[in-house]
Every structure is written in C-alpha cells, then in structure tokens.
Amino acid sequence: MKYVDEFRDGTLAAGLARAIAREADRGRDYAFMEFCGGHTHAISRYGVSDLLPANVRMIHGPGCPVCVLPIGRVDMAIRLALARPEVILCTYGDCLRVPASDGLSLLKAKARGADVRMVYSAADALALAAREPAREVVFFAIGFETTTPPTALVLREAAARGLANFSVICNHVLTPPAITAILDSPAAGELGTLHLDGFIGPAHVSTLIGSRPYEAFAARYRKPVVIAGFEPLDVMQAIRMLVRQVNTGRAEVENEFTRAVVRDGNPKAQAIVSEVLELRDEFEWRGLGVLARSALRIRPAFAPWDAEAKFGLDYRPVPDHRACECGAILRGVKKPADCKLFGTVCTPETPMGSCMVSSEGACAAHYNYGRFRDLPAVAADKPVTQAQESA
C-alpha cells in the first residue's frame, strides 16, 4: 500500500536498528514512554522492541482512549440505553466491550435488549438520527483531541439543522494534562527520576494541537518529547532522536512526524472545538484519578444536544477491581505481567480492567502480541534476539 508500506520496510528498519544500537550509550539505560495507544499498538504489532538494543526500553503510556474511560461513564451510558427503549446508543467499536458495573458492557447491555450500535464516525450517528426521527440517537463520544473535532462538528450541525432527537455524551479528554499527571504522581515521579528519559509524543493528536503545547512541559520537567507518526519506522526514528537528545543533555520538543504535524496544529479544527466545547473543571480518568481541567464538556449554548443535560444523567464513580493494576500500568509504574489478574481471570475475552479491552491497551497488546516473551525460553526454531518486551 503506497505511502504506508514504505514506513514498514524491513531493510530500513534494520538500518535504523543498527543506528540506535550504535548511538545508544552502552553504559546506561534508556526508558522512553510512548504516550499513545496507537504507538503501543504499532510497537507490539510490528515487534519494534525486538529491534531495539537491550538498554533501550519502551514503557506504555495512558494514551488509549478506551483505557482511561472510567467505569462510571460507561455505566451512565448503559443505564440510559437500558432504561429508555427509544434511545439508540451509538459509539465506536472499541467502546463496546469496556467492562462496566454488574458484569455489564455496552455489548452485554445490547444482548439484554438495549439498542446499542457501532458507528465508524460521529457523522454516522448524526445520519442515523436524521433517518430515525422517532428515536433518540445518543452518541457516546470518547477520545483524545483526534476524535474531538468530529464530535464538535456534528453537534454544530445538529444545532444548525434543529435535529432534536440527537445528543452526545461527551467524554473527550486532553493529552497535555495526562502527560503532566504521569510525572506529577508520586510513584511515577520516582520512576521519572530513575527510569523515564523522554516521551514519544502523540501522532494524530498532534496534528490537531500542534507541537507547541508540549514545549512548556519539556522545559519544566526536563524531558525530551519527540512527536512521531504511528508507523513502526516513525517510532524507531523517534527513538533514535530521543537517544540523541538524552546523549547531548537536551530536553526539547522535536517533530519526527513533519508530514502531518506543524507547531500550531490545525487552527480551523481548534476553532470548531472551542465554539462547541469547553473545559470541565475536573474529570475522572481511569488509572490517573481526578484531573483538573483535563476534559471537555458541551457548552451551555448546545445544551439541547448534551445528553447529560437532556436526560439528567448523573455520574457515579466506581472503583476498579481491587486486584486490577490498570491504574499502575496506565501510569507506566507496572507491567501487565506484574498484575495478578493478567492472563488468568483477565483476558481479552473476559477483560476485568480497561487495559485489556482495546488492542491499544498495554495489557491487551501484551496479551495478544507479546506474551510469548514472558516464557523463560521461547520454543521456536530461531530464538528471539532479546526478550525485553516493553509492556
């Protein structure tokens, strides 16, 4: 596939791997966090960590929209869909299996009679509302800055067309507060001084917000950030750039993903978002807790299309399962295999924690793609060059 396969080329990857191995100082370790689930997925799916030297380690970050969605928000959607037969609850495919209270998920609520449908875009949900005027179409919107402009656009269009049977449960969250939270939390702070040497910055998120929002962060915490595309060669190139920054004592924001990201991002999309949405005072993140000014809600001018206002939905926080380590894993403090539930009662078929739900989640990525590395010996004809999966 043109313009994609070029970024997955094995020969170029081998060349980059040699360059990273050459440039990485053998006398020290490098620990980098990829913030985004998209990077986590790319690293796991293409086996990027096999191409890294043993002293360069990747730590999965919390940037998986499904993983940071707290149980209480899913409960809210399930309660609405089960209580009101007129409601068609639409959401992205990844959301359907997120475990909620009482052993439910949106998929299981659907089996109990709720009308839950998977859509590929916010626009599909809006089109459904136009087609089904007798029903109440509610779009359960989640995601970081990438999926926010489409939600803002459909809200604006619903208002312009006076579509009274469409509304949105807005769960959109912001990247910069989450990155800051990782370094501010006590456990992660310790990790930061010891092991966290830099960040791979988001790809698609950065096309919207640009590279500027990371600048203050890099300066304040003295951590290099390299914004990278989601292809494996992007990730490897970014790792090389991070190694170079660490070696030369720099903590700058660099942009590997120049084919899509500019410093100021996409002002048009930013304008649409701020026309329709505004900052929430605080929002609960799964794993990171309640973070101030870290999420968006629908502006009062669009209240008729805000499902939380329209249906009087109330948020009831729900604690995670006691043994679930999703919180520590999302902050990069623990690895999936450190969790007692991992691979025993918590599997992709029956996820207990959110990290096991989305293929971008650290646990699901490790379970689906990397758990052979947990074995003492790999039973294959050719041994893996190194068994240091980053999860």
Next chain:
Amino acid sequence: MNTVKPAYVRPLDLSKGHVDLGFGAGGRAMAQLISELFMRAFANDFLARGDDGAVLPAPAAGERLVMATDAHVVSPLSYPGGDIGSLSVHGTVNDLAVMGARPLYLAASFILEEGYALAELARIVDSMAAAARAAGVAVVTGDTKVVEQGKGDGVFITTTGVGALPAGRDPGGARARSGDVVLLSGRIGDHGMAIMAQRESLAFDSEIVSDSAPIHGLVEALYAAVPAEAIRVLRDPTRGGLATTLNEIATQSGVGMELDEVAIPVSPQVHAACELLGLDPLYVANEGKLVVLCAPEHAGAALAALRAHPLGAEAARIGCATADPQHFVQLRTALGGRRMVDWIAGEQLPRIC
C-alpha cells in the same frame, strides 16, 4: 361424465410476489414453491421423487462417508463475487473438501422471512443451483420454513453435505507435527472485506470481490501430487480468518507455529481497506482458501500442485509448525520483529485512533 374441473394453480409471481406465511404451512402454496422454484432450479432425480428424503447409492468399496453442515446468515445477502445462495453451497462443499472427501450431495433448509421478495429468492436459488452444478454436487432434499416479518433477515440457508472419503485419506486438525510446512492457497481477507465494504455504515467504494469458491478441486490436485499420509491437516480459513484457523490447529495438534508475514499473500485493496478500518487481514474471513499442513519432504510438490490449479495460482509457503508446549502461533513481522498471532477475542472491532 367426469365434471371435476382440472385444478388450476396460478403460477407463482416470481417478479412481484412476496413470501407469505402460507409458503411454510405445508399446503398447496408450499408445494407450489417447491415445484416451481426449488425443483426447477435444482432439477435432479432425487428431488423429482418428491419424497421426504433422498435415497442415495452406497459409496464405492473402501470409501467412507463424510457429513458436514453449515448455517448461513450473511448480511448483506448479495455482495461482489457471490450471494447467500452460492455461499451456502461453497461453505458445506468446502467443509467436506477439507475432510479430504469428494463432495456428492447437499440437503438445503431455507428459513424465509415473511415479505421477502420472490424475485430475490428466485435469484438466490438460481445462484445456489449454479454453484452446485459448478461444484458437481446435487441438492437432493430440502425444507422450507417461513418466519414472521422482523423475525428473520430475508433468508437463512442451512446446507448439509455428504461426501465420499477415498481410502488412505485421513487429514485432521490434531495431526500436525513439529516441522510440518504451512501452505496457503492464495490471498486472504477478500470475502470478509467484500462484505464489509457493502455494509451501509461504511461508505467506501471498493473493487474487492469475495473469493467464495469450491475448493475440493484444489484438494484433489493435492492428493494427486503427494502421498495421502503427507497431508496432515486441511482447513478452510473462514470465520476468524487465517489466524483463528492456525490457532485451532496448533491447539488440536499440540504444536506451535512460526509464520512469515512477508510470505502471506494479501491483495493491495484488502490491505488498504483493513488499514482504513483498523482491521487485521489475518482475522478476516475467506470462503475459497485452503490451508494445508504438509510433511516437509513433500511440501515442494504440494505447493507446486496448488499453484498449478486455477484457484491456487498465488499459493505460498507461509511458515511451519514448531514444538511449543504453549501452542503459540508466532509471526516474524515484515519489519523484522516478532509477535504472537492470538485467537480472535469476540468480533474484530475497529480501533478509534
């Protein structure tokens, strides 16, 4: 003088008529549907007897019988490269074929939804009959039921097949051994993505055509080329795709697998469509592909036999079975790393980012 007038039956309106509950009630309407639609399309002596079942000849000496069944509930009912009619033939014919059998007869059960257009039904039945003729199997008996509107999805078709297994052939999912070579008859993902592209929620145009085809010819070509005992496992990677099929074999046989991503054929269109939707072609359904686990010393001849067949022109050696107590299927990625290819968890759902 006999004054009973000859019974007149108005022919079925196959252009504008619709399925009604009478077609499943066992009365004249049902008899008419059977004679004017099914018997006409499937025309054969077994069906022509009009009895409750088919009387089949005994298999040749030394042969055993193989039986398989498959229910088909595809949506949409038609897609580029096929429809539920041809699929219902290929599904069961292929299940027989991967048992090593020569498919002979099919039984077909139709569950029709009240209100379904007879013209559509006729088109599907004709397609099914054409597929059966092309595959050399006869639809020898059948059944029809009608469900109320809203309780079906137009038409569901279940087919059950009987085939003859020649002496000496005994492929089975539990027979793979460490060192066996994994062969694949062609590119993967075409069927699943052809259907995906037709779904209303996905507004993308594509030229992806389903690979729906009967594969027993490929199987025969294989057995003609290598000793029967060299063919350990045959499977058609349908639901859950190649990944699921290989995991099934690994678990059944108690082996691991080692695959080479570069060797697995995927068309550029399927690759692109999967990329757009965040899907993995390894998990997308196929309806005309064959997976073979073959003894290594005969793998070259087996591959050549597959490639010489029109359905196997792009056949490839994609990996091998390994000794692995965990029964993991592992993949050497195009990038040069490694990963597991695990069982699919639920349905493959698109990612958000």
